[in-house]
Amino acid sequence: MKELADVALNAAQSAGAEYADIRISRHRQQSLSAREDHVESVRDTESFGFGVRVLVDGTWGFAASSRVERETIAQVARRAVATAQANRPARRRPVELVDAPAHVGAWRTPIETDPFEVPLAEKTDVLLAANAAAMTVAGAKYCMSWMTFQNERKFFANTDGSAIDQDIYRTYPCLSVTATDPATGKFETRRADVAPRGMGYEHVRQADLVGLAPRMADQAVEKLHAPSVEPGRYDLILHPSNLWLTMHESLGHPTELDRVVGLEANFAGTSFLTLDKLGAFRYGSPVVNFKADRTLPTGLATCAYDDDGVETTEWPLVRDGILVDYQTIREQVLWPEYRRARAAAGLPEVRHSYGACYADSWSSFPFQRQANIHLEAGRDPLTPEELIADTERGIYIVGDGSFSIDQQRRNFQFSGQVFYEVRDGKIAGMLNDVAYQAQTPEFWNACDAICDERYWKMGGTLNCGKGQPPQAAKMSHGAAPARFRQINVLNTRRKV
Amino acid sequence: MILDETQVRAILDKALSYATADEVRVNLQGGRRANTRFALNGVTTCGDADSLTVTVTAGFGRRHAAASTTEVDDGALRRVVAAAEQLARIAPEDPEHVPELGPQQYLPVDPWADRTAGAVPAVRAEGVATAIGRAEADGLESSGYFEHGSEFSAVGNSRGLFGWSRRTDASFTVTMRADGGSSSGWAGATSRDIGEVDCEAASRRAAEKALAARDPRPLEPGVYPVILEPQAVRDFLTFALWCFDARRADEGRSFFTRPGGGNKIGQRVAGENITIRSDPTHPDVLGTRFGADGLPARPQTWIENGVLRQLVYSRYWAGKQGVEPTGLPTGLIVEGGEGTVDDLIAAADRAVLITRFWYIRFVDPQTILLTGLTRDGLFWVEDGRIRHGLRNFRFNESPIAVLNRVTGLSAPVRVSGALIPALAAGGFTFASASDSV
Numbered sequence: 011m012k013e014l015a016d017v018a019l020n021a022a023q024s025a026g027a028e029y030a031d032i033r034i035s036r037h038r039q040q041s042l043s044a045r046e047d048h049v050e051s052v053r054d055t056e057s058f059g060f061g062v063r064v065l066v067d068g069t070w071g072f073a074a075s076s077r078v079e080r081e082t083i084a085q086v087a088r089r090a091v092a093t094a095q096a097n098r099p100a101r102r103r104p105v106e107l108v109d110a111p112a113h114v115g116a117w118r119t120p121i122e123t124d125p126f127e128v129p130l131a132e133k134t135d136v137l138l139a140a141n142a143a144a145m146t147v148a149g150a151k152y153c154m155s156w157m158t159f160q161n162e163r164k165f166f167a168n169t170d171g172s173a174i175d176q177d178i179y180r181t182y183p184c185l186s187v188t189a190t191d192p193a194t195g196k197f198e199t200r201r202a203d204v205a206p207r208g209m210g211y212e213h214v215r216q217a218d219l220v221g222l223a224p225r226m227a228d229q230a231v232e233k234l235h236a237p238s239v240e241p242g243r244y245d246l247i248l249h250p251s252n253l254w255l256t257m258h259e260s261l262g263h264p265t266e267l268d269r270v271v272g273l274e275a276n277f278a279g280t281s282f283l284t285l286d287k288l289g290a291f292r293y294g295s296p297v298v299n300f301k302a303d304r305t306l307p308t309g310l311a312t313c314a315y316d317d318d319g320v321e322t323t324e325w326p327l328v329r330d331g332i333l334v335d336y337q338t339i340r341e342q343v344l345w346p347e348y349r350r351a352r353a354a355a356g357l358p359e360v361r362h363s364y365g366a367c368y369a370d371s372w373s374s375f376p377f378q379r380q381a382n383i384h385l386e387a388g389r390d391p392l393t394p395e396e397l398i399a400d401t402e403r404g405i406y407i408v409g410d411g412s413f414s415i416d417q418q419r420r421n422f423q424f425s426g427q428v429f430y431e432v433r434d435g436k437i438a439g440m441l442n443d444v445a446y447q448a449q450t451p452e453f454w455n456a457c458d459a460i461c462d463e464r465y466w467k468m469g470g471t472l473n474c475g476k477g478q479p480p481q482a483a484k485m486s487h488g489a490a491p492a493r494f495r496q497i498n499v500l501n502t503r504r505k506v
Numbered sequence: 507m508i509l510d511e512t513q514v515r516a517i518l519d520k521a522l523s524y525a526t527a528d529e530v531r532v533n534l535q536g537g538r539r540a541n542t543r544f545a546l547n548g549v550t551t552c553g554d555a556d557s558l559t560v561t562v563t564a565g566f567g568r569r570h571a572a573a574s575t576t577e578v579d580d581g582a583l584r585r586v587v588a589a590a591e592q593l594a595r596i597a598p599e600d601p602e603h604v605p606e607l608g609p610q611q612y613l614p615v616d617p618w619a620d621r622t623a624g625a626v627p628a629v630r631a632e633g634v635a636t637a638i639g640r641a642e643a644d645g646l647e648s649s650g651y652f653e654h655g656s657e658f659s660a661v662g663n664s665r666g667l668f669g670w671s672r673r674t675d676a677s678f679t680v681t682m683r684a685d686g687g688s689s690s691g692w693a694g695a696t697s698r699d700i701g702e703v704d705c706e707a708a709s710r711r712a713a714e715k716a717l718a719a720r721d722p723r724p725l726e727p728g729v730y731p732v733i734l735e736p737q738a739v740r741d742f743l744t745f746a747l748w749c750f751d752a753r754r755a756d757e758g759r760s761f762f763t764r765p766g767g768g769n770k771i772g773q774r775v776a777g778e779n780i781t782i783r784s785d786p787t788h789p790d791v792l793g794t795r796f797g798a799d800g801l802p803a804r805p806q807t808w809i810e811n812g813v814l815r816q817l818v819y820s821r822y823w824a825g826k827q828g829v830e831p832t833g834l835p836t837g838l839i840v841e842g843g844e845g846t847v848d849d850l851i852a853a854a855d856r857a858v859l860i861t862r863f864w865y866i867r868f869v870d871p872q873t874i875l876l877t878g879l880t881r882d883g884l885f886w887v888e889d890g891r892i893r894h895g896l897r898n899f900r901f902n903e904s905p906i907a908v909l910n911r912v913t914g915l916s917a918p919v920r921v922s923g924a925l926i927p928a929l930a931a932g933g934f935t936f937a938s939a940s941d942s943v
């Protein structure tokens with residue numbers, strides 16, 4: 011690989027690049043799905059290729075190909091340089107990369123069992139057994155179960171001298187059950203709260219789809235007959251399986267520095283967390299502390315080096331409710347507006363990237379993506395039962411559902427999988443048709459209690475979309491159950 | 507890279523010759539896609555990727571599986587065929603498995619333009635410079651995306667089916683922001699022929715919107731008459747079209763389920779002025795000749811004068827129900843009326859004019875209730891004129907409900923490979939305000 015990489019780096023430099031990097035990567039995915047009593051799909055995909063990124067007079071150029079051979083690599087490197095040269099007249103601010111030490115190393119997700127090595131029959135048996143378990147529940151009409159395994163084998167080299175080999179695994183087993191009422195045409199679905207993780211097949215074994223299935227089926231049936239919520243203001247208790255997505259959208263995206271300065275204005279949007287807010291803006295209540303962390307074990311964004319070749323790390327984003335930093339990559343650290351904002355906020359000068367660069371394929375341009383971001387658990391002992399007991403009129407929401415947030419990440423609306431009415435400190439039964447709508451700062455400032463670390467759990471996604479063309483990044487978000495006072499709850503039932 | 511019919515046949519035949527399964531299908535896709543992004547009135551990043559993917563689907567009786575690779579040398583082809591067959595041998599039997607199709611007749615769909623296939627980075631840089639120039643002249647900040655691709659798709663199987671299709675596409679989108687982001691305007695242009703993508707006109711429209719939207723005023727959330735520009739119609743209707751699966755309807759888990767059993771084909775689901783069809787052969791859409799399974803694409807009418815005429819039937823479900831399979835819609839056309847969005851504005855007493863939507867998601871699939879936000883150009887229209895910009899809204903609304911309240915349609919225009927009109931509708935539910943721009 012190093013030899014092939016050198017072909018690209020040498021060709022790019024000979025053609026005039028002041029910096030170049032190459033990623034040669036093989037992306038494998040196995041996807042299995044079963045509905046009711048049969049396996050619907052068994053699919054293995056493999057994508058192998060390389061992408062060369064160059065800087066010419068402070069202007070990016072990029073080209074990629076699936077033909078990983080010396081001659082093509084040299085041609086593609088020269089094509090990247092030619093693109094940079096064509097773009098140079100329309101470039102305004104020159105790209106300047108902050109210094110980063112060269113790394114020569116390797117890293118592999120510490121998996122116990124390689125999911126690609128597990129016999130297919132073992133996997134399909136789990137799916138069919140889970141479906142069968144769900145279908146034993148009266149009223150459960152349909153069941154879908156699936157497993158996705160991803161392996162990203164990536165070699166990165168750059169003209170700074172880095173040569174990094176990484177072997178990243180991700181596993182996602184899940185199922186959903188649908189109950190229907192043929193007389194009314196009504197139907198409800200309950201998807202299990204199993205999140206994708208940076209793990210091997212051990213995640214499938216721990217997730218226990220077969221054990222989960224009847225409970226999901228019971229809840230789908232119960233949801234079909236649950237009373238519709240009375241709209242109004244409620245204290246919400248959000249389980250981590252629900253809260254992770256709200257965090258992803260309302261804190262993860264607005265702290266991306268490229269959005270903050272306007273680079274994503276045409277599609278993903280900008281951010282309400284403008285640079286003047288750094289170090290001073292009360293994002294949330296004093297119990298709210300967020301950290302970004304690409305070293306977190308089993309996190310989906312976890313690796314040793316990002317796609318700039320920078321060693322990954324952890325850093326705070328919100329401390330005691332105050333915004334204290336953003337997510338960065340190499341080309342952002344020297345931006346004068348970021349440096350000025352840090353100085354104005356009295357924050358120490360930063361001379362390194364936090365390592366939040368990622369490209370979802372060899373054919374994609376690497377840019378700034380979310381790290382794993384988590385809400386720190388409450389410092390005082392607190393159980394979910396105690397939190398419910400302390401709540402007079404509320405709704406306890408489990409699982410993620412419908413989700414939407416505006417382009418600056420302020421106005422959001424989220425739903426869930428199941429909703430429980432909390433009355434006088436007790437669960438009073440299931441509700442239906444619930445969505446909560448809020449403005450980001452009001453919501454996080456209404457957070458008054460977070461359970462302790464015993465209840466801290468990670469959610470996450472394999473498909474966070476950003477960029478043009480859109481790229482799918484993967485990241486985890488951990489939290490413990492938390493309470494939010496007096497949040498606006500809508501009833502989503504309509505007649506058409 | 508683009509492979510012609512002869513090159514494709516050679517690879518397909520070779521792959522098929524390595525197969526030992528009862529049935530084998532080989533799909534081959536590839537091409538080049540290139541793009542340039544810009545923001546803050548300057549070029550930012552770019553892309554330019556050649557790709558080629560071979561997917562082999564193998565079947566032994568009712569057992570089947572698929573494997574794909576981006577490598578096409580002899581060794582890689584042998585490996586991918588062997589991988590698909592190995593998986594298929596041990597996959598459980600699928601009672602819903604449908605045998606491969608035999609040879610098919612395909613419509614002469616060829617959405618191709620040599621100018622797009624031959625476009626060089628300088629063509630994109632020139633388009634980007636147009637937007638930046640306009641922004642700088644108007645004191646605005648521009649950002650956007652100029653993309654084009656030339657791609658082919660082919661399918662062949664062990665029963666003698668063969669199909670090859672190609673297409674080019676180009677699209678330019680631009681957002682202009684005024685006063686450090688206090689207002690914004692968006693516009694786009696798309697065509698199979700990059701020479702027809704008018705970057706200057708799109709930049710002008712986006713700039714005019716950003717300037718007209720300055721000092722946006724708040725409006726109380728509620729139900730208002732609306733005018734949706736074609737991009738907004740496309741954003742909104744796409745979600746309804748994703749619900750057109752016949753099987754889900756027949757199984758009782760769709761808006762198109764008929765209470766008591768069956769589906770709503772033949773029932774009125776929209777206003778009489780709504781006709782939605784698809785025609786892959788139309789010269790202004792991006793159609794395809796066939797689906798991944800080789801099923802020919804052909805014109806379909808989905809909703810005619812408000813009556814549901816067709817749902818999407820897979821080969822399996824069509825066989826089960828005794829009807830013809832439809833494949834997915836390709837070359838979508840929403841029938842319109844005459845004139846442009848300006849004529850709808852001129853005819854409006856009062857309405858909210860929506861340029862485009864953002865982050866639309868399902869809230870309740872039973873009513874196709876969607877939520878999302880307005881973005882990049884929201885205006886108050888009164889007595890036939892745009893009066894001022896409005897602050898953005900979140901909505902909770904169903905496209906089906908809106909299609910029952912349409913009061914006017916413009917002539918359809920090209921949007922994302924489809925033909926879509928602007929529409930005026932009598933009521934649209936805005937749920938809450940958003941200060942975001």
